[in-house]
Amino acid sequence: MHGMEGPLTTAAARGRAALLAPFGRRARDDLLFCLAGVPLGLVVAGVVVWVMAVALAAVVLSPPSRPPSIWLGVAAAALDVLGLLLAVVLATRVARRLGVVHRRLAARLLGTAVAPPPPLARGRGRLRWVAAGLGDGPGWRAVAYQLLKLPLAFLEAYAVFWWAGGLANLTYPFWWGLFRNHPPGVTLGPVPALTPFPGRALQIATYPGTFLALAVGLGMVLAAPWVTRAVVAVDRWLLVALLGPGRLALRVRDLEHTRALAVDDAAAQLRRVERDLHDGAQIRLATLAMHLGLARESLAGLGEVAEVGRARELVDAAHRDAKQALGELRDLARGIHPPVLDNGLDDALATLAATSAIPVELACDLPERPAPAIETIAYYCAAELLANAAKHSRAGRITVRVDGRRGRLALEVGDDGVGGADPARGSGLAGLAQRVSTVDGRLRISSPQGGPTRVGVHLPLRT
C-alpha cells in the first residue's frame, strides 16, 4: 500500500540523494561559487590592507624616536588624510562595480537572480559627484557586503579545502606501494594525511593506515557538498540583503508597477464602458428613434381621425424623447471616453479645439504615440483647461501646443485673457494636478492678475 511503503521509499531516496550529492550539478556550482569567492574576497582584502597601510603611513614615515623634520610629518599626515578620503569617496562606487560581478556569479551559478539596486544619482560637477557617492545608501550596503565577504572568503576557502583534502586522501592507497617500496629494515617517517581540522594531520605510517586516510577522505568528499552549501547559503543571504535593491526600493518599484497597471486598467475600463454604450444602448435608442420616426410618418398619412390624432401626439412625444435621450447619451459616452482618442490625441484635440467657444490655435508634434492612459489624461487636461479659459479668462484666442519629442509629452495651453487662475480657488486646476500626478506628471501654472495665462502639463509617454 502506498501509506506503508511511503516512509521507507522516502528514506531510501534521501540516502541516495545524500550519496549522490557530491556528483550533482548543484554541488559543482556551489564549489565554483566558493572558488570564485576566494579571489574576490582577496580583492577586498587588498583594498583594506591598502587603506590600513595609508593610515599607518604617517607612523612609518616619521618614527617618534627621531623626528627628521616637521615637514615630512605634515606631508605624511596630509597624504594619509588624502588617501583615506579617496578611499571613502570611491568606496561606494567600487563596491557597486564589484556588486555587479557578485550578482552575475550568483545568477549564473546559484540561479539566484538579484535585481540591481536603483542607479546612483547623476550629479554634474565634482562636488555633486562626491556627494552622490557619499550619500549612496545602496552603495554603502554594497560596501558592507564587500567587508563581510572577507571572512566569508575564508569560509569559502575552507569549504574548498573539504573537497581538495578529501580527494587527496582518497589517493593514498594507490600511490603508497609506489613510493614506500623500501627494503626491509629501513624505517621511514609517517606521511601526514589531511583532516577537516587543519593542523591536526593524520599520521600514516603503514599500508593498512592508508585505508584510514581513504575513509577520512571519503567522509570529507561526502560531507563537502553540504559544507559548501551551508557557506553558500550564508553568502546568498547576505548577497540578497545587501546587493539587492533594498526593501524600500523594492516596495517603490512594486508600487510604481501596480499603479501603472491601475492607471492603464482604469483607462481601458472607461473605453470598454464607452464601447458598450456605443454598441448597446446608443444603437438601440437610434433604432427606436428611427422606428418612431417611421410610425410618425405612417400616422401622418392617415388623415384627421380623433383616435389617430391622439396616437400621433404620443408618438411625436416619444420621438422627441428618444432623440433627446440619444443626444444626452452621446454626451455622456463622449465624456467617459471620446472614441476619437483611439485614433490619436491629435484628432481628438482637433475636435475639442473646433468646439471651443474661443478660437483655438492647435499645434501637435507627436513623433510616437503615448500610452492610451497618457493620451486620456492629456485630453482631459486640455478639455478642462479650454473650458476654464472659456468660463473665466475673457480671452480672445487660445493656443494649445503638444510636444512629444524628448521622450515626454508637454501640453501647453495659453490664452491672452485676464489671468488670475488659482488652483486654490477650486477652479478644477487642483483636480487636474491630482490627475496628472497619478503618472508622476507635473502641472505648472502661470497666471498673473491681468494675464496672460499659461498652463503647462508635463507627462511621461508611458505609464
Added chain:
Amino acid sequence: MRVVIAEDAAIFREGLVRLLEDRGHRVCAAVADGEALLAAVAAHRPDVAVVDIRMPPTHTDEGLRAALRLRADHPGTGVLVFSQYIETRYAARLLQGSAAGVGYLLKDRVADVAEFTEALARVAAGGTALDPEVVGQLLGAGRHARGLAALTAREREVLSLMAEGRSNAGIADVLVISAGVVEKHVASIFAKLGLPPAEGDNRRVLAVLRYLEA
C-alpha cells in the same frame, strides 16, 4: 435609389434596410465591415453607400477609410458617412478635394425619416449633406468671427443651411420663407463675406466650406 449599407450593428442595419425599402429604394447589399463594403460597391455600383465609421476589426475609423477609398475608386457613387459622433478631422478628410457626393451625418438624424432620405437622395445625386453639428463646429471655430459678425441672424441661418448642402428650395422649406427671399439672403451673404458668386448647390457649398475652413 440603389443603396449599399455598411453597419456592424445588426438591429440598426436591418432598421435602415426596412426604412429604405419602405420608401421604394433598393438595398443591393447590407454588410458589416469595410472590406465587404468595398466588394459590394464594386459588384453593385450603387447610387449611394451608407457607411458607419466604427466597424470591425478595430472599431475606430474603418468606415471612414473605406469611404475615402470609395470616393477615390468610385466617383459615381455617393458616400454618406454615418456616426454616433462628429469629429472635425474626419469631416476635413471627407471633404478634402471636393464636397460632391459626400455626406457626414449623426446617426440620430435617421429619426427624422423624411429629412434623412432627402439628405441621402442629395448625396446620391452628387450633392452634399453635412450634419448641423459639423457646420456648427466650422462656424464656431471662430476664425471668421469678424466676417460672420457682419451677417444678420437670418443670414447666418441661411449660411448654416447652405453649408449643410441644402438647395434654395430646401432652405426655403426649413425656414418657411419663399425661395426668392432665400435667393436675396444668399446674394447678400456672398457679398458680405467677399465670396465670388457660385452657380449650383455644389459649388456653393464648396465656396462656403472653403471660406469657413480657410
